[in-house]
Amino acid sequence: MTKVELQQLSKQFGEVTAVSHVSLTAPDGRITALLGPSGCGKTTILKTIAGLLTPSSGDVLFNGRSILPIPAEKRNAVMVFQNHLLFPYLSVGENVGFGLKMRGVEAAVIRQKVEEHLAMVQLPGLANRRPNELSGGQQQRVALARALIVEPTVLLLDEPLSNLDAHLREEMRQLIRSLQRALNMTTIVVTHDQEEAVLLADQIGLMFDGKLAQVGPPSDFYERPSTRQVASFFGATNFLVGEKRGNVVETAVGSLQIAPNPIADGPVQLTIRPEHVQLVPADGRLPNQLCATVQEAIYAGTHTRLRLILGSDTALTLLTSPSAAKTVGVGTAVHLHLPPDHLWPLP
Amino acid sequence: MTRIKQTLQPRTLILAAIVVGVLLPFVPLLLWSVSFRWLYPSVLPESLSLRAWQYVFSPRAEVLSALGYSTLVALLVTALSILIGLPAGRALGLYKFRGKTAVRFLILAPTIVPTLAAAMGIHVLFIRYGLVDNVLGVVLVHLIPVLPYVVLILSGVFANYNPDFEAQAQTLGASAWQRFRHVTLPTIFPALMVAGLFAFIISWSQYILTLLIGGGQVVTLPVLLFSFVSSGDNAITAALSLVFIAPALLFLLATARYLSGNQASLGGFGKL
């Protein structure tokens, strides 16, 4: 039952600023993902919350109280490291029970709890194995059990899925999700993979270069990105420069209608995700119809990606079904429809 | 503020103890080597003299010839042990094969069993086959304590070695020698230096094996030094001790960066 707040958190390593003025609230009992390209400062924030690093400035609050004076071993903000960091000289069971042993819990109690937690991560009966006898996925689950057994106030996961192959990822993701729901534990996940963040988290904080770019529920990052950089990170490729006036944006390829939104009038970039651009017959019944030439068609199995040129030099990408794409060869002219509620202006 | 705090840390005391502890025995050595009449209870020599140094460098003292013998033996042992031990280190580090544990144990055995015991045992055969009283016999007997360390250090580096680089070089047209020269050698060079340092030092320091097999005729520096230790002439003993450690120190200076920076080579000792 812990709300974690970061207030103007900054961390410098010598001349290098790893984290700069990050303020974020991780709501109680939810999963918050810290997302961003590698080296953007996510793990630094995680370690700062865990107490393994001291912030250069700013504060970390648990339920409104600063925890900076508390040493790492007393903070109970437990981290699951990217490379598991299981103690190689201890058995699986001893690894899982490590935190309880540090707290002076009785051996019999530890044994019992270890079995429970191994069962919880679906590794029952493996207590006597050595970590190096387990697969990568199993090791990751042992590391998770080792963290959960001390009933952390905050669970910190550093790239929990990055060392796993696709199949195991799915399994692990579900496990984390279900355990988190069951234990109702405030969780912060660090990841560089936007898909993972979207599937796992209730809230995402996207970071670039040590700064927080956008915080919000996953759908916001697709539908309402705050900057071109955020949109690009989530796979947006189409940007049209224009001048916004009310619900109309004047661009080089014509004036386009957009849905009502809170962005101020003035110069903007319109973005639309490739899957939302539609090929239509040239009938003019729909708004925002444009003419384009197919420059390149890339077959991708479930869909075909078309690169189009509008006017002299404006490029757009769209996704369409492979069957629909068969009718349009390279060099043919096509008609496009940009649905107004999928056009989002970026300041 | 932080500076003051640092100096008061227990670690600072430990570091000071390290420096004093390591260097202290050298102080009386240096003082004795230039002393003349230094009797108790004087803390410093009553008068200074270069008598010991003059003697050490006079042709009569045969220090130069002992230096030559020591260097010759140590360099031969170093070269030979690397030549012999390099393939073994590769085999132990890189390959899995039947009997590996036994082979490993056998090669390491001389680091555990006193080599003097083996040397006394084989002495009678060395006498029989003319391997006593000459450099060849001394070099051979030095190989016993040296070779395990060389193999150990080199197998350590080969354990982390990726032979695919050699395969890559081969596909790019490198001959066996070129592969060794341009791929293997640069990769293992730091460990090779450490192995060389250990081989040199172990051989350089041998006293009793040299005395036993060299029969007193291969007068290396330790043999000469020991006769002065037993002569009780502290000034000459001290000067000779300093001569004795100088080349090994030079060798260390040349290779120290490989010793501390490279955990793979020394870490091998931890995997015994």
Place this chain on the structure above:
Amino acid sequence: MPTRLRPYLLLAPTLAVILLLFGGGVLLALMQSVGYLPFLGRTEITLDAYRAILQQAAFSQSFFLTLWVALASTAVSTLLALVCALALRRPFRGHRLITFIFQLNIPIPHLVGAVGILFLFSQSGFLARLANLAGLISQPADFPAIVFDPWAIGIILEYVWKTTCFTGLILLATLQGVGNDLETAAQNLGANRWQRFRYVTLPLLTPSMVSASVLVFAFTFGAFEVPLVLGQRFPSMLPVLAYRSYVDIDLNARPEAMAMNVIITLLIGVLIFLSTCASRTKRCAVNGER
């Protein structure tokens, strides 16, 4: 070259040297200890030499002295090495210099170390003179007997001086190899400073410490020069006793020297087997269960 044979071919030169020189030497020592030397025309096997040395009081006293020196040197130097390695582990101002000084006595021969200890600790040595200057003692006899003493403290000091750096460097290399991630993980799981040392650093260092201790123990048990320079006349350390018997003008003492060699070899073998087994019991038991 056939791949299966390749490792054996690579090992052949080393194995030849070790088997012929070392293995042959140990075998010949064993043969000579029972008086069996066919190429000298002696084929009668007798255990007289063993009987003779086991009856000597001098042998058992030498044995216990040697064991004491080896155990004490190993324990003290390993402990000090641990402290030094931990102190030198993380970088600080002057780290390179102090690490270099720490390595400085690696190439120093034991013989020189023994001379240094002698000049430093004898009752009229450098420290005794400093003590006299400080008014702590008035004559050499007041200074504690550290060299040529019954407890062989001088010998132990020399071994500690030399081997602390050796073990320390091995531990330092191990520490640098494992990094401090596991300690961070332990801290994160609630381990305090002492618990991190006790349950993480120490277990990580244990294999290296055992290996280094075994090397140091075996070396100090079998070494010759240092006891010769710093040791008491009686009882002498086992290797010195063995060598003295070997060069005795009575050739009949040679089988006794060989018998001592065989006993030294066996003892070291047994002690090391026991110690490595003890340190691995836990692991063996765990492996056995699965």
Place this chain on the structure above:
Amino acid sequence: MKKRNLILLWLTAVLILLAACQPTEQEDTINLPAESPAPGVEPPPGFADWDAVLQAAQGQTVNFYMWGGSDLINGWVTGYVADAVQERYGVTLNMVPVADGPEYVNKVLGEQQAGRDEDGSVDLVWVNGENYRTMRQAELLYGPFSEYLPNSIYVNWNDPSVANDFGLSVDGYEAPYGKAQFVMIYDSAKIENPPTTVDELLAWIQANPGLFTYPAPPDFTGSAFVRHICYHAVGGYENLLGEFDQALFDAQLPACWDVLNQIEPFLWREGQTYPESHTRHQELFANGEVYFDMAYNPAEASSLVENGRYPETTRTFVFDEGTIANTHYVAIPYNSPNKAAAMVVANFLLSPEAQLSKAQPENWGDLPVLDPALLGAEDQAAFNAIPRGVATLSTEELAANRLPELQAPWLTAIEQAWETAVLQP
């Protein structure tokens, strides 16, 4: 590439040194001095006459195994002697220093055991007492040769102290090298009136606890000191003369152990340990840890003053009842491949010239073994003119207080018994 330079430098140094170590080839340019053997003596086995010896010796190298603990003696042998025999006889002398006599006895024994009867590694040894007896009895010595040496005409072979080595007849198997006599050493700045008899010394030890000790036998010097106490304890050396007799030993020697055990609590370190060598004992004396030193060489104290190791006020004395004296020799192992050259060296060591040089305190200070009566007037004058060091007693005083050595088996028995009766509590 500093490293490479370093290695190159070393290699160069090694090559230069090795080159320097090569024996210089001296071809047929040597004019051999006219020498003739002592009249009426058979030539040594394997040689027709002395000329044959000289011819065979040319170009040979002599490995001279000797105690190497004195830079003074080492310097004299590798310098003066080596230069002279090289120059005059074309013989290369290679001194091989050993820490202890038994080492080379054992070496020759080992070679005999391994069947190396022709090409042994030892050509000449510095020997006397027990080691001579062992080698002689194990037939490890070549001879007889010594009475045939041209310079042996200066040796008085009728003198029992020369013709017998610790009671065993020399018989031409050893060539005399020098003489020695035991002296006690003290610092006159610390002790004004040193004890002059064994009894007085024992009293002094008990009155001044912790300031006396002696090197543990079988150290040569310590063993000699123990013999002095034994002579005293059994009421004179006369009681121990002759062949070794175990019954006599068991009856007489306990008195000696009693005396030694009585003073033990008053010794340095309360007698719990003893210096293991004479040189260790010298150090104790030099640093004032003990107040008496002893030496089986009357001139040693003077040379130690000379090179700064002993205080200038160091002096020596002999007991009123006398001190033990003996003769030391050189001998040739039976399997030496260079017997001719070894004889040439032994002969040179016997020459008045070499003996005179050896007697100079700055060279060695060893007592000459030649009989003054057999020397020419010129040589006699030269010997008389040898300067004595500050701490050395006069030849007359030494000669007036001389005691004989026991036969070697007595020594061995005393040394062994000392370990069990005195050293081991």
